[in-house]
Amino acid sequence: MALLLSLLLLFSIGVSQEAQLATPAVSSRAAEEALSASVKVETIRDVVTALSADDMQGRGTMQPGGDKAADYLADRFAKLGLKPLGEKGSFFQPIKFRETQFLPETSFKAGKETLELGRDFVVTPPFNGDKNVSGDLVFIAYGLISSTPRRNDLANIDVRGKMVVLLEGPPKVVSKKDWKDAKVQIDILRSLVLLGAAGLIFVNTGTDEHPYSEMADYLTRRQIERADKEEMPSFLPPFVTLSNEAAAKLFTNSGSTFAEALAKAELEGFKPFSLKKSATITVKLKKAKGTSNNVVALLEGSDPKLKAEALVYSAHYDAFGVSADKRIYHGAADNGLGVGEMIAVAEAFSQAATRPRRSIIFLAVTGEEYGGYGSDFWVKNPTWKIKQVAADLNFDGMGTEVYGPVKTLVGYGAEHSTLGTLLESVANAQGLTVITDPMPEEKSFYRSDHYFFVKKGVPGLMILGAPGGPVSEWTKRLKEWEKTDYHQPTDTIRPEWDWQGPRTLAMLSAVMGMRLANNEQMPSWLPNSPFNRERGTSEPPPPEP
Numbered sequence: 031m032a033l034l035l036s037l038l039l040l041f042s043i044g045v046s047q048e049a050q051l052a053t054p055a056v057s058s059r060a061a062e063e064a065l066s067a068s069v070k071v072e073t074i075r076d077v078v079t080a081l082s083a084d085d086m087q088g089r090g091t092m093q094p095g096g097d098k099a100a101d102y103l104a105d106r107f108a109k110l111g112l113k114p115l116g117e118k119g120s121f122f123q124p125i126k127f128r129e130t131q132f133l134p135e136t137s138f139k140a141g142k143e144t145l146e147l148g149r150d151f152v153v154t155p156p157f158n159g160d161k162n163v164s165g166d167l168v169f170i171a172y173g174l175i176s177s178t179p180r181r182n183d184l185a186n187i188d189v190r191g192k193m194v195v196l197l198e199g200p201p202k203v204v205s206k207k208d209w210k211d212a213k214v215q216i217d218i219l220r221s222l223v224l225l226g227a228a229g230l231i232f233v234n235t236g237t238d239e240h241p242y243s244e245m246a247d248y249l250t251r252r253q254i255e256r257a258d259k260e261e262m263p264s265f266l267p268p269f270v271t272l273s274n275e276a277a278a279k280l281f282t283n284s285g286s287t288f289a290e291a292l293a294k295a296e297l298e299g300f301k302p303f304s305l306k307k308s309a310t311i312t313v314k315l316k317k318a319k320g321t322s323n324n325v326v327a328l329l330e331g332s333d334p335k336l337k338a339e340a341l342v343y344s345a346h347y348d349a350f351g352v353s354a355d356k357r358i359y360h361g362a363a364d365n366g367l368g369v370g371e372m373i374a375v376a377e378a379f380s381q382a383a384t385r386p387r388r389s390i391i392f393l394a395v396t397g398e399e400y401g402g403y404g405s406d407f408w409v410k411n412p413t414w415k416i417k418q419v420a421a422d423l424n425f426d427g428m429g430t431e432v433y434g435p436v437k438t439l440v441g442y443g444a445e446h447s448t449l450g451t452l453l454e455s456v457a458n459a460q461g462l463t464v465i466t467d468p469m470p471e472e473k474s475f476y477r478s479d480h481y482f483f484v485k486k487g488v489p490g491l492m493i494l495g496a497p498g499g500p501v502s503e504w505t506k507r508l509k510e511w512e513k514t515d516y517h518q519p520t521d522t523i524r525p526e527w528d529w530q531g532p533r534t535l536a537m538l539s540a541v542m543g544m545r546l547a548n549n550e551q552m553p554s555w556l557p558n559s560p561f562n563r564e565r566g567t568s569e570p571p572p573p574e575p
């Protein structure tokens with residue numbers, strides 16, 4: 031027994047000495063290959079399956095399903111042997127939120143018509159309290175008073191106590207850029223409020239890409255804001271947006287059809303006119319306060335000096351939760367996949383033979399869908415010195431990586447920092463092609479968690495993975511999916527998904543992370559990037575396009 035034990039001891043010492051000796055001899059290329067090979071497709075599938083299951087209730091911010099998902103992720107981090115990096119020695123970083131929901135009493139009556147919330151009208155932010163206002167309806171086109179173009183949309187009219195029907199600018203003769211740069215819209219709204227308008231009713235909104243129905247869908251869901259966000263003053267009139275069908279009803283018997291009114295609104299000599307009926311808007315809100323958590327884990331680096339610096343992997347785990355009518359927003363592609371990829375990377379690193387020199391933080395954030403609240407909170411209340419955050423590699427997307435074997439990549443943010451050249455070199459070595467953003471109109475760079483790091487001076491990157499072949503083929507599929515499933519209860523796992531795609535994306539991100547963690551220098555901004563600012567900066571970011 032004793033002999034056997036000592037032999038076993040000797041044997042195990044021998045093995046471990048050998049392993050220790052072998053480690054430094056392992057080339058970084060081999061270490062990268064080993065790391066990438068240990069990224070498990072089963073892990074990605076397990077995580078996505080668990081997070082998008084009915085019992086996770088769409089992982090809603092400030093909902094029990096969100097808490098359940100946070101517990102699940104903390105448990106996975108713990109099982110990988112990662113250290114908690116939240117508050118009070120836990121994996122959780124709590125954030126206080128405020129929820130607003132419309133009660134069924136919310137209504138809009140115009141003349142004899144009663145409009146339906148969602149289908150015919152929506153109340154737009156600010157949601158600053160209950161309202162019950164009435165007044166005569168007047169159409170003021172854009173509400174613009176200017177010399178070029180020569181307009182006085184408020185000529186001979188007193189908007190005090192009126193329900194003002196207006197168009198969002200600019201008029202066709204003014205460029206969108208000029209309108210935005212001169213902040214004309216906000217000036218118009220401010221003056222209408224100061225002149226005492228009882229209600230502001232927007233008509234003819236929406237574009238082909240983003241129709242009224244899409245806005246209505248979002249604005250009738252429960253709304254989430256940070257609890258510490260100052261509420262707008264309650265004296266503000268209600269802001270309401272109408273569908274075109276509902277708008278047409280406001281114009282009946284006014285002497286102008288809706289179409290005629292829209293045509294008149296473009297003319298320099300436009301004169302405001304009464305719609306010869308009155309309207310009543312009632313807004314009834316239910317407000318609640320609560321908490322949701324970021325889930326933060328740490329893999330400590332091996333280098334005595336460099337371990338004080340950390341690379342962050344981020345992915346939002348929230349989806350839209352469960353609605354008042356019990357529909358579950360499963361969020362499988364957005365962003366179960368991203369979280370699954372991040373967990374697979376965490377698993378590979380935590381089981382690797384050699385630890386990276388820098389530390390690595392795995393940050394699963396909440397509240398992304400309502401405006402990146404979780405990552406915004408973390409960069410402003412970081413659980414690691416922000417000046418020592420090397421970079422953020424963010425996983426978020428719309429599931430293009432399951433369309434087939436990933437061959438094509440888009441790096442959102444690649445043009446701003448040395449993360450772009452790193453992406454290029456790792457991708458090329460793996461036979462993947464990095465292309466420029468084929469959908470710049472989506473402004474994806476500004477729409478996920480990495481951007482909050484970027485604004486704080488930390489280089490950030492979000493990578494989209496897509497199949498080979500013509501780009502137009504997968505962008506077409508994506509555009510279709512956006513119309514039917516994106517941010518809808520139907521964003522679920524599909525049998526046709528190719529799970530090797532997300533694995534490829536995770537492998538690439540793992541190798542990039544290894545280089546970022548082992549390089550002597552942290553990545554840097556390209557000198558002429560508008561985001562080239564110090565880590566932790568509190569300077570306002572450059573304006574969004």
Ligand SMILES: [Zn+2]
Binds near residue numbers: 346426
């Ligand atoms: Zn997302």
